Amino acid sequence: MASLRPTVLRSLPRLASASRVGASATRMTPARLTATATVGMRGYKSKHSPQPLRDVMTGEIIGLPDIDSSLVKITTTTTPKTRPPSSKLIFGHTFTDHMLTIPWSSATGWGTPEIKPYAPLELDPSSTVFHYAFTLFEGMKAYRQEDGTVRLFRPDKNMARMNRSAQRIALPTFNGDELTELIKKLVVLDSEWIPKEKGFSLYIRPTLIGTQNALGVGPSSDALLFVICSPVGPYYASGFKPVQLLATTKFVRAAPGGTGGYKLGANYAPGVVPQKEAAKEGYSQNLWLLGDEHALTEVGTMNLFVAFKQPDGTVELVTPPLDDVVLPGVTRDSVLELAKAHARGETTIPGLPQKLKVSERKLVMADLVNAEKDKTLLEVFGTGTAAIISPVDKIGYEGRDIAIPTGSDGLGDISRAMLDQIVGIQTGEIEHEWSVIANEPNA
Numbered sequence: 001m002a003s004l005r006p007t008v009l010r011s012l013p014r015l016a017s018a019s020r021v022g023a024s025a026t027r028m029t030p031a032r033l034t035a036t037a038t039v040g041m042r043g044y045k046s047k048h049s050p051q052p053l054r055d056v057m058t059g060e061i062i063g064l065p066d067i068d069s070s071l072v073k074i075t076t077t078t079t080p081k082t083r084p085p086s087s088k089l090i091f092g093h094t095f096t097d098h099m100l101t102i103p104w105s106s107a108t109g110w111g112t113p114e115i116k117p118y119a120p121l122e123l124d125p126s127s128t129v130f131h132y133a134f135t136l137f138e139g140m141k142a143y144r145q146e147d148g149t150v151r152l153f154r155p156d157k158n159m160a161r162m163n164r165s166a167q168r169i170a171l172p173t174f175n176g177d178e179l180t181e182l183i184k185k186l187v188v189l190d191s192e193w194i195p196k197e198k199g200f201s202l203y204i205r206p207t208l209i210g211t212q213n214a215l216g217v218g219p220s221s222d223a224l225l226f227v228i229c230s231p232v233g234p235y236y237a238s239g240f241k242p243v244q245l246l247a248t249t250k251f252v253r254a255a256p257g258g259t260g261g262y263k264l265g266a267n268y269a270p271g272v273v274p275q276k277e278a279a280k281e282g283y284s285q286n287l288w289l290l291g292d293e294h295a296l297t298e299v300g301t302m303n304l305f306v307a308f309k310q311p312d313g314t315v316e317l318v319t320p321p322l323d324d325v326v327l328p329g330v331t332r333d334s335v336l337e338l339a340k341a342h343a344r345g346e347t348t349i350p351g352l353p354q355k356l357k358v359s360e361r362k363l364v365m366a367d368l369v370n371a372e373k374d375k376t377l378l379e380v381f382g383t384g385t386a387a388i389i390s391p392v393d394k395i396g397y398e399g400r401d402i403a404i405p406t407g408s409d410g411l412g413d414i415s416r417a418m419l420d421q422i423v424g425i426q427t428g429e430i431e432h433e434w435s436v437i438a439n440e441p442n443a
């Protein structure tokens with residue numbers, strides 16, 4: 001496993017893109033960066049830890065180090081855990097042997113990445129994460145094939161979204177390609193934890209928290225990025241059980257100008273009480289609405305798709321447009337891209353209707369009520385990394401239930417076609433540029 005050894009030679013420091021307001025780091029031109037780096041190579045600085053970029057003439061610090069995967073320090077566990085049998089896995093309850101941590105400070109930029117045994121974090125009780133919700137996360141998955149190939153699915157999308165989230169709450173941004181490289185090393189090191197059975201994968205949870213030890217509300221002077229991994233089975237253990245939604249008017253998940261379009265920790269705790277209230281009425285999740293027209297936004301913590309039959313037989317697949325009340329899901333984007341390519345006739349996805357129209361447009365509850373009456377409501381499903389596709393068979397709205405058709409296996413035609421296609425790409429059965437190999441085959 002030569003690729004897992006810490007690399008001794010370090011690459012040139014990159015400019016950290018700290019979003020911190022008032023951070024002393026200034027932008028510099030590539031020419032200047034090269035000049036400074038040359039000084040570094042003459043032996044000015046240590047080659048083993050991140051170093052600030054200094055002005056070649058004055059020695060003044062003009063840029064802070066970004067994440068540099070070549071500096072990773074790897075300490076493997078001496079006490080590996082026993083892996084539970086795949087059939088016993090509960091979503092997000094079991095964690096692998098190792099984790100990745102990368103510290104950041106406004107004075108020194110991104111520090112040395114470390115892959116080390118999974119362990120509790122030690123944090124000062126005054127850390128900003130505990131008081132003002134300086135925390136954001138990502139959710140992505142790794143898949144292992146029979147031959148040992150480990151694959152990630154569209155990691156660039158998660159990295160871009162994580163940086164957007166960081167910017168929104170003044171936590172530091174970073175080079176996403178470098179974090180992806182580190183995540184690859186982590187999942188390959190723990191690849192024995194990735195169940196090979198169909199429908200199983202490794203759920204990866206990159207997280208970024210503010211760790212400044214002071215109670216003032218402001219940009220955090222310190223931060224910690226960490227990544228943990230959890231082997232998971234199919235989200236719904238007993239096959240594709242459709243979910244029942246309660247169209248919720250009493251609470252809103254996200255408001256215009258708010259933070260619903262970012263994967264911030266602060267968005268999720270307030271959803272638990274509405275979820276419990278829906279559960280009390282016999283529904284599994286909330287259908288989040290917005291405004292007097294009861295515009296549909298998301299389901300639980302998933303994006304929403306609805307399929308309608310049009311008079312000429314065309315099937316229209318609709319999802320609400322991305323704005324600040326809808327989280328830009330990677331699965332949402334994948335469903336849209338695949339469906340659009342099929343609709344354009346570029347690729348044929350088995351099971352999708354021949355006459356398909358794909359729309360990102362506003363949807364209101366009256367559209368669903370009318371479509372149920374006209375028998376033109378074909379399917380409703382949620383999309384997200386955890387479940388991929390989650391079919392819906394009932395929506396409670398204003399005291400009655402809207403019935404939604406599903407197939408005998410719980411999935412509608414579009415849901416099944418999309419699920420098969422996406423899973424095929426994720427697992428490598430279908431060749432696609434979205435699937436990124438983390439190791440060499442049979443390495």
Ligand SMILES: *Cc1c(COP(=O)(O)O)cnc(C)c1O
Nearest residue numbers: 301302303327329330331384385
């Ligand atoms: C994470 C998330 C989604 C789904 O995003 P994916 O990238 O597809 O996993 C949708 N809605 C909310 C609110 C989310 O947090």
